[in-house]
Amino acid sequence: MTEKIYYKDQYVKEFTAEVVACQKGERGFEVILDKTAFFPEGGGQPGDTGFIGGVEVIDTVESGDDVVHICASEVSGRVECKLDFDKRFANMQQHTGEHIISGFIHAMTGFDNVGFHMGEHSVTVDFNGVVTREQLEEAERLSNEAVYKNLPVNALYPSDEELVNYDYRSKKEIKGQVRLTSIEGVDLCACCGTHVAYTGEIGIIKAVSMMNYKQGVRITLQIGRKAFEDYCEKNKNVLRISNLLKAKPEEVADAVERVQAQMQEMRFRYTQLKKNYFELYAQDCDGDKCCLFDDSGSADDARMLCDILADKAFVAAVFSGNDEIGYKYAVASRTYDVRKVAKELNSCCAGRGGGTPQMVQGSLATYRDMIECCWREIELNDD
Numbered sequence: 001m002t003e004k005i006y007y008k009d010q011y012v013k014e015f016t017a018e019v020v021a022c023q024k025g026e027r028g029f030e031v032i033l034d035k036t037a038f039f040p041e042g043g044g045q046p047g048d049t050g051f052i053g054g055v056e057v058i059d060t061v062e063s064g065d066d067v068v069h070i071c072a073s074e075v076s077g078r079v080e081c082k083l084d085f086d087k088r089f090a091n092m093q094q095h096t097g098e099h100i101i102s103g104f105i106h107a108m109t110g111f112d113n114v115g116f117h118m119g120e121h122s123v124t125v126d127f128n129g130v131v132t133r134e135q136l137e138e139a140e141r142l143s144n145e146a147v148y149k150n151l152p153v154n155a156l157y158p159s160d161e162e163l164v165n166y167d168y169r170s171k172k173e174i175k176g177q178v179r180l181t182s183i184e185g186v187d188l189c190a191c192c193g194t195h196v197a198y199t200g201e202i203g204i205i206k207a208v209s210m211m212n213y214k215q216g217v218r219i220t221l222q223i224g225r226k227a228f229e230d231y232c233e234k235n236k237n238v239l240r241i242s243n244l245l246k247a248k249p250e251e252v253a254d255a256v257e258r259v260q261a262q263m264q265e266m267r268f269r270y271t272q273l274k275k276n277y278f279e280l281y282a283q284d285c286d287g288d289k290c291c292l293f294d295d296s297g298s299a300d301d302a303r304m305l306c307d308i309l310a311d312k313a314f315v316a317a318v319f320s321g322n323d324e325i326g327y328k329y330a331v332a333s334r335t336y337d338v339r340k341v342a343k344e345l346n347s348c349c350a351g352r353g354g355g356t357p358q359m360v361q362g363s364l365a366t367y368r369d370m371i372e373c374c375w376r377e378i379e380l381n382d383d
């Protein structure tokens with residue numbers, strides 16, 4: 001059984017230990033020490049990393065009463081051990097912060113935290129009921145107040161008899177000694193993870209998003225150092241948008257709305273102008289068959305122009321593109337079934353496409369000369 005230093009003092013970063021076992025496993029060498037400060041993965045908290053005797057520890061997991069360090073190579077004898085404590089401390093901040101906000105949400109709604117995950121960039125907690133935005137904001141406010149109060153975070157090990165007197169949150173049924181993490185007036189929860197000693201060490205607790213998940217909600221949190229990093233990243237983005245839009249940082253959302261409205265207006269005007277231009281372009285088009293070439297390569301433009309042409313000619317076609325990229329086409333008529341025309345075009349010009357008797361759209365992988373030649377050849381008939 002490994003002596004677990006992290007339960008006596010969660011701040012131990014370096015220690016000396018004796019290698020008890022070392023054997024090759026699937027992910028590396030599985031090393032067991034007589035004592036360890038490396039926390040093994042559990043309760044949603046990832047396993048610690050660092051070095052044992054100068055060898056990299058990739059992960060730490062639990063195996064019965066032992067803690068198994070997954071190492072990059074073999075180690076033996078008496079070894080100097082060093083944790084990646086920046087990472088561990090961020091985990092402690094996140095874990096404790098999650099207790100606080102989950103405690104307030106539970107007290108407010110009665111819902112339980114039924115899923116907890118500490119990811120590389122954020123923490124997610126799942127509740128088995130729908131938390132409202134107002135409740136979440138209030139829980140967030142109370143959580144940060146609890147941080148400012150710098151309350152002690154204690155570990156309690158009650159006996160079975162004592163345990164019945166405690167009203168605590170628990171994620172699952174626990175066998176053996178129950179370890180309760182207590183923050184007075186805030187939360188009491190059965191948990192095997194590592195936590196900071198005082199809430200003031202956590203820093204900010206911020207719910208960045210909430211979405212419906214299963215029967216309840218999934219809340220994404222930014223806590224402690226990760227929250228600071230997240231703030232820096234978001235601030236950088238807001239300043240960038242602020243510069244691009246020449247707007248004050250606190251007014252960028254309004255500025256984006258204005259830009260969107262302007263774009264919508266411009267898109268509308270552009271479409272109107274294009275229509276006017278197409279009307280002019282189509283003015284000399286008449287007779288039985290009429291075709292025009294447009295170099296935009298846009299299927300939408302081809303359709304719009306062709307629709308205008310169809311008011312002037314019996315059968316109208318628009319070919320949009322150039323010899324390099326090929327052509328998008330549209331064929332339209334108010335009274336003639338243009339699917340017959342399209343069929344001939346497709347077979348003559350390596351094309352594909354389809355549509356209704358009134359309008360067919362498609363593409364042709366050929367040259368303009370070839371298209372013009374095919375177009376001339378097409379005969380319209382009434383059968």
Ligand SMILES: [Zn+2]
Binds near residue numbers: 194
């Ligand atoms: Zn915990």
